[in-house]
Amino acid sequence: MNSRGLALLLAASISIVTTAFLSLLNVEVDALIVTFVIAFSSSYLLIHIILNFLIFNEIKKIQSDVKKLNKKEIEFENTGNFNPLNPLKRIQEEIHAYAVSKQEEIDQLRKTENFRREFIADISHELKTPIFSAQGFVHTLLDGAIEDKKVRQKFLKKAAKSLDGLDVLVQDLLTLSQMETGQIKMQxxxxxxxxxxxxxxxxxxxxxxxxxxxxxxxxxxxxxxxxxxxxxxxxxxxxxxxxxxxxxxxxxxxxxxxxxxxxxxxxxxxxxxxxxxxxxxxxxxxxxxxxxxxxxxxxxxxxxxxxxxxxxxxxxxxxxxxxxxxxxxxxxxxxxxxxx
Ligand SMILES: Nc1ncnc2c1ncn2[C@@H]1O[C@H](COP(=O)(O)OP(=O)(O)OP(=O)(O)O)[C@@H](O)[C@H]1O
Ligand SMILES: [Mg+2]
Structure with missing residues (x-):
């Protein structure tokens, strides 16, 4: 039932009760009709306005906020002007603010999650390069290249260089994470x-x-x-x-x-x-x-x-x-x- 239906029903019952009450007091039929019409139209208008502006509108807004929250598309707007006369409006605004803050939290979490995923992909890639290269040299040596003195020297040097690079990388990562967790104190x-x-x-x-x-x-x-x-x-x-x-x-x-x-x-x-x-x-x-x-x-x-x-x-x-x-x-x- 919408606000108009509800207003019609309430207005009809109010005017019927009023007219019935007046009819007990031997009032003339004309006056009864006038009373009925006035009571009906004024209460209909009043109830309709109250329902519509103070209650239904606000509930609609709350519903749309909840719907948006479900669809994750809440807008980051500030509704600002709240009406002290209408507690529903305040509730609506509070729900809206809550929904906005939740949405922000979700976005932040998603960002961190993406960052973490990228970070792991980057780290694996950076570690892989020097490890593969050192591994390649060592295996070539084991597969026979070790017999050739000149090649042996060259490959060992290259493997050592890759491992040195790996060491620098791990040191840098360690420094970064220690600084982030506050383990490194500045002197x-x-x-x-x-x-x-x-x-x-x-x-x-x-x-x-x-x-x-x-x-x-x-x-x-x-x-x-x-x-x-x-x-x-x-x-x-x-x-x-x-x-x-x-x-x-x-x-x-x-x-x-x-x-x-x-x-x-x-x-x-x-x-x-x-x-x-x-x-x-x-x-x-x-x-x-x-x-x-x-x-x-x-x-x-x-x-x-x-x-x-x-x-x-x-x-x-x-x-x-x-x-x-x-x-x-x-x-x-x-x-x-x-x-x-
Ligand atoms: N002076 C600069 N001129 C132009 N580009 C720069 C300059 N400094 C940094 N950059 C850019 O910023 C990026 C990040 O720099 P950063 O020093 O963090 O990494 P890197 O030099 O690539 O590697 P690393 O310093 O770890 O050996 C670089 O890859 C480069 O593209
Ligand atoms: Mg650099």
């Missing part, structure tokens, strides 16, 4: 970031020379820039950022590190004039295993964990990394550390 101390970056330059000199990349400090950089941070972790961050700058910059490019000393902190920036990062990838390069070049080509040698580690280390320092990049022109990675 804050005062140190000269200039000296640390200088050491990184020395470590990466070979790679830069191979590509004839001009690597160094920006002009007029002070050799004494003191910050408070975990020296070893910041060293790791700089190795990752500078080696990326070298890796993703063409031959004869340039890589620069600058320090901007501000009142309370120092902004450390790594610039390169390399290939840059497309806009749609910029927000994703800090994800584990994310690489701009989708073909998991190994020729650049990366696993896509470097920037994920950088992000975590800097988060543990209560700071974050910023990227500016233009495809074909170059990239800048920068972050601030408290000055000492």
């Amino acid at each position: 804050f101390e005062r140190f000269n970031i200039f000296a640390v970056v200088n050491e990184v330059f020395e470590q990466l000199e070979g790679e830069a020379e191979k590509k004839e990349i001009d690597m160094g400090f920006a002009e007029s950089t002070s050799p004494q820039v003191f910050v408070v941070a975990d020296q070893q972790r910041i060293y790791q961050v700089m190795v990752n950022l500078i080696s990326n700058a070298i890796k993703y910059t063409k031959k004869e490019g340039s890589v620069r590190v600058s320090f901007e000393e501000r009142k309370k902190d120092v902004v450390i920036a790594v610039f390169d004039n390399g290939r840059g990062i497309p806009e749609e990838d910029i927000n994703r390069i800090f994800e584990r295993f994310y690489r701009v070049e989708k073909s998991r080509s190994k020729h650049k040698g990366g696993t896509g964990l470097g920037l994920a580690i950088v992000k975590h280390v800097l988060e543990a320092h209560d700071t974050k990394i910023e990227v500016k990049s233009t495809v074909g022109e170059g990239s800048t990675f920068s972050f601030a550390l408290p000055a000492a």
